[in-house]
Amino acid sequence: MGDNTVRIGLLGCIRFASKFVRTVTQSSNAVIIAISDPSIETANTFAAANNLSPETVAVYGSYEELLDDPRVDAVYLTMPVTQRAKWAVTAAEKKKHLLVEKPPAQNAAEIDKIVEACESNGVQFMDGTIWLHHKRTVKIRETMFDSGLLGDVRHMYSTMTTLVPEQVLERLTKEAMGLAGAIGELGWYPIGAALWAMSYQMPVSVRALPSSVATNSVGTILSCSASLQFGSTPTATAIVHCSFLSQLSTDLAISGSKGSTQMNDYVIPYKEDTAWFEYTSGAKFADLHIGWNMMPERVTVDCSGNEESQEATMLREFVRLVQGIKRGDSEADPRWPEISRKTQLVVDAVKKSVDIGCEVVYR
Amino acid sequence: MGDNTVRIGLLGCIRFASKFVRTVTQSSNAVIIAISDPSIETANTFAAANNLSPETVAVYGSYEELLDDPRVDAVYLTMPVTQRAKWAVTAAEKKKHLLVEKPPAQNAAEIDKIVEACESNGVQFMDGTIWLHHKRTVKIRETMFDSGLLGDVRHMYSTMTTLVPEQVLERLTKEAMGLAGAIGELGWYPIGAALWAMSYQMPVSVRALPSSVATNSVGTILSCSASLQFGSTPTATAIVHCSFLSQLSTDLAISGSKGSTQMNDYVIPYKEDTAWFEYTSGAKFADLHIGWNMMPERVTVDCSGNEESQEATMLREFVRLVQGIKRGDSEADPRWPEISRKTQLVVDAVKKSVDIGCEVVYR
Numbered sequence: 258m259g260d261n262t263v264r265i266g267l268l269g270c271i272r273f274a275s276k277f278v279r280t281v282t283q284s285s286n287a288v289i290i291a292i293s294d295p296s297i298e299t300a301n302t303f304a305a306a307n308n309l310s311p312e313t314v315a316v317y318g319s320y321e322e323l324l325d326d327p328r329v330d331a332v333y334l335t336m337p338v339t340q341r342a343k344w345a346v347t348a349a350e351k352k353k354h355l356l357v358e359k360p361p362a363q364n365a366a367e368i369d370k371i372v373e374a375c376e377s378n379g380v381q382f383m384d385g386t387i388w389l390h391h392k393r394t395v396k397i398r399e400t401m402f403d404s405g406l407l408g409d410v411r412h413m414y415s416t417m418t419t420l421v422p423e424q425v426l427e428r429l430t431k432e433a434m435g436l437a438g439a440i441g442e443l444g445w446y447p448i449g450a451a452l453w454a455m456s457y458q459m460p461v462s463v464r465a466l467p468s469s470v471a472t473n474s475v476g477t478i479l480s481c482s483a484s485l486q487f488g489s490t491p492t493a494t495a496i497v498h499c500s501f502l503s504q505l506s507t508d509l510a511i512s513g514s515k516g517s518t519q520m521n522d523y524v525i526p527y528k529e530d531t532a533w534f535e536y537t538s539g540a541k542f543a544d545l546h547i548g549w550n551m552m553p554e555r556v557t558v559d560c561s562g563n564e565e566s567q568e569a570t571m572l573r574e575f576v577r578l579v580q581g582i583k584r585g586d587s588e589a590d591p592r593w594p595e596i597s598r599k600t601q602l603v604v605d606a607v608k609k610s611v612d613i614g615c616e617v618v619y620r
Numbered sequence: 621m622g623d624n625t626v627r628i629g630l631l632g633c634i635r636f637a638s639k640f641v642r643t644v645t646q647s648s649n650a651v652i653i654a655i656s657d658p659s660i661e662t663a664n665t666f667a668a669a670n671n672l673s674p675e676t677v678a679v680y681g682s683y684e685e686l687l688d689d690p691r692v693d694a695v696y697l698t699m700p701v702t703q704r705a706k707w708a709v710t711a712a713e714k715k716k717h718l719l720v721e722k723p724p725a726q727n728a729a730e731i732d733k734i735v736e737a738c739e740s741n742g743v744q745f746m747d748g749t750i751w752l753h754h755k756r757t758v759k760i761r762e763t764m765f766d767s768g769l770l771g772d773v774r775h776m777y778s779t780m781t782t783l784v785p786e787q788v789l790e791r792l793t794k795e796a797m798g799l800a801g802a803i804g805e806l807g808w809y810p811i812g813a814a815l816w817a818m819s820y821q822m823p824v825s826v827r828a829l830p831s832s833v834a835t836n837s838v839g840t841i842l843s844c845s846a847s848l849q850f851g852s853t854p855t856a857t858a859i860v861h862c863s864f865l866s867q868l869s870t871d872l873a874i875s876g877s878k879g880s881t882q883m884n885d886y887v888i889p890y891k892e893d894t895a896w897f898e899y900t901s902g903a904k905f906a907d908l909h910i911g912w913n914m915m916p917e918r919v920t921v922d923c924s925g926n927e928e929s930q931e932a933t934m935l936r937e938f939v940r941l942v943q944g945i946k947r948g949d950s951e952a953d954p955r956w957p958e959i960s961r962k963t964q965l966v967v968d969a970v971k972k973s974v975d976i977g978c979e980v981v982y983r
Contacts, residue, residue, distance in 0.1 A: 414861075505904055547639060
C-alpha cells in the first residue's frame with residue numbers, strides 16, 4: 258500500500274455498501290481497511306459476504322471504534338438518514354474525509370453542521386449522488402450545454418419513482434426515512450438534476466403540486482411533484498416527481514430554446530458498461546408535417562473498464578481530492594458541499610411547501 | 621367514382637391542407653371534388669400547387685358556394701380557429717359531414733354548438749387530432765393498458781413545444797390564435813394525451829402552474845404548464861406543458877403501478893413509415909444497483925403502405941363512418957365529438973386557471 262493510497266472505513270454495513278466495496282476493490286489507489294456497524298454480527302456477516310479478510314480489514318462493532326482508528330483516512334457513511342449528520346460531524350472532528358450516502362442529512366441545517374465541521378477540520382465532504390460523476394453526465398454537459406446545441410433551458414422534467422409493496426409502505430416512518438420522506442429519499446435525484454441542468458442557479462420559487470402529495474397513515478410523504486421556477490428570462494421551469502407508488506422510472510428531459518435531450522435512466526444507467534442519451538437540436542416538423550427534419554441523435558459512452566462505471570468515477574474524484582489534501586497540495590474542494598447544500602435547500606423548500614398547503618415558497 | 625366514395629370539399633386552402641389532399645389522393649374511397657377559400661387567388665394557387673385539375677375539382681372563392689354544392693358529402697375545415705365554429709355549424713346545417721382541424725373551436729360552448737348542429741342534421745363530427753388514429757397509438761393501448769403491463773396510471777408527462785421566432789411572437793394575437801393561445805393550439809395535444817391515457821376519465825381538478833405562464837405584450841398565452849388530478853385511488857396526476865418558446869418537443873411519458881412507457885414523437889412521428897415506443901414493466905434495479913433488471917422494450921409499428929400513415933388511418937375512420945351514414949346503416953358515432961368536447965373542457969379549465977391567478981379549477 259503506497260503512501261498515496263486512501264484508506265477507507267465503512268460506517269454502516271448495509272447490503273447496498275457491497276457495491277462500494279466492489280468499486281474500491283477495483284480501484285488502484287483506495288482500499289477498505291476497516292468496517293463497522295452497531296451490530297458486530299452484521300459487520301462480520303458483511304465482511305464474509307464481501308470477501309473482506311480479517312488480516313487486512315478490521316471489523317468494529319461500533320462507529321466510535323472505527324473513527325478512533327488512526328489509520329483510516331476517509332469514511333463512507335450509509336447508516337439511516339436520521340443518524341447521518343451526527344456521525345458525519347463526529348467523523349469530521351476525527352479528521353476523517355467524508356463520503357456520505359444521499360441524502361446526507363434531513364435538512365439544510367444539518368448539512369451546514371457537517372460542512373462547518375469539515376471546514377474546521379480540513380477534510381473533504383462529498384455526498385454519494387453517483388450519477389453526477391458518470392461519464393455520460395459529463396458528456397451531456399459538453400454536448401448540449403457547452404456547445405450551445407440546447408440553447409437556454411426552458412423546461413425540465415425529472416422523476417425518480419420506485420414501487421414499494423403496499424405492506425411495506427406503512428413501515429416508512431419518519432424515523433426510517435427522515436422528515437422529508439420521499440422528497441428526501443427519491444426527490445433528491447430529480448431536484449438535483451434540475452439544479453445540475455441550471456448550473457446550480459437556485460430557483461426563485463418552489464411549489465409542491467397539491468394534487469400530487471400522497472402520505473401513509475403515519476404522515477410520511479410517499480409521492481410528490483413540485484414545480485421549480487428559475488429567474489431566467491424567459492423563465493425556466495422544472496417539474497420534479499418522486500413516488501414510492503409507481504414502478505421504477507428515472508426520466509430526465511430538458512427542453513431548451515434550441516434543442517432538447519432525454520434519457521430514461523439518468524440515476525442508474527440500464528447497464529453498467531454503457532450509457533447513452535438522445536437529443537435533437539434545431540428540430541422542426543418536415544414539410545407537410547409528415548415527419549421531423551431529423552432523427553434524434555444518440556450519444557453513447559463506453560464504461561466497460563473497471564474504472565469507468567459511475568461508482569468508479571465518483572470514487573476517483575473523491576480519492577483525488579483526499580490525496581491532494583493529504584499531500585498538502587490543496588484544500589478541500591467547496592464545490593461538492595455546495596452542491597449538496599443547494600440540493601438540500603430545494604428539498605427543504607418542497608417539504609415546506611407541502612407543510613403549508615402547497616403554497617409557493619419563495620427562496 | 622363509386623356510390624360509396626366520399627366526396628370531400630376543403631374549407632380553407634392553407635398550405636398545411638396539402639397534406640390532407642395527398643392523403644385523400646392516396647385513398648381508394650375518398651376524393652377531393654371541391655376547394656374553397658375567401659381568396660379565389662389562394663384557392664387557385666392551392667389547386668395548381670396540389671395538381672387538382674379544374675376538370676375534376678371545383679374551385680370556389682367563398683365557403684358558401686362550396687357548401688351549396690350538393691355533390692359534396694363532407695368538408696375539411698382549416699380556416700383560423702376563431703372562425704371554425706361558425707363555419708362548422710353552417711356546414712352541418714348544409715348536411716355536410718365534418719372533419720375540423722384541431723382545436724375545432726375556441727371553447728367548449730362553441731364545440732357544443734357544432735355537435736348540436738351535427739346531431740340535428742345527422743352528420744358526423746371528428747376533429748383532426750391525427751395521432752389518436754396512428755397504428756402506434758392503438759398498439760400502445762393493447763400492449764400497455766389492455767394487457768396490464770402498465771398497471772394503474774399514476775403519473776403522466778406530456779409536452780408540445782415548438783419554437784416561434786421572436787419577431788413573430790408578437791403577431792400571435794387572440795384573433796389569430798383563439799382565446800386560449802398556446803393552450804388551445806399546442807396544449808390540445810398533451811391534454812388530449814393525458815385524457816387518452818385515462819380512457820377519457822375527466823380530471824377532478826386542474827391547475828395552471830404559476831411559474832409557467834408566459835404571455836406576449838398583447839396578452840396571448842405563449843407558454844404554460846398545468847397539473848391535472850384524476851379521482852383515482854391513489855391519485856393519478858398529469859403534467860402537461862406547451863410552449864412557443866422551446867424548440868420542438870413532443871414527449872409523452874406514462875408511469876404506472878407496474879410499468880412505464882415513453883416516446884418523444886407522439887404528435888407526429890419522426891418518420892412517416894415507421895414509429896415506435898419503449899416500455900419497461902416490472903423494472904427494478906439489478907442486484908447492487910449496478911444496472912436495471914431489464915432493458916426497455918421497443919415496439920415498432922410498420923406504416924410503410926400508402927394507407928398506413930396516421931393521416932391515412934384517420935381518413936379511413938372518417939370515411940368509414942360517413943359511408944355508414946350515407947348507406948343508412950348507422951348513425952353518427954358520438955365517440956369522436958365526445959373526445960373533442962372533453963379535451964376542450966380541460967383546455968378551458970387550464971385557461972380559466974390562468975385567468976384566476978393559477979388557482980385550482982374544480983370540474
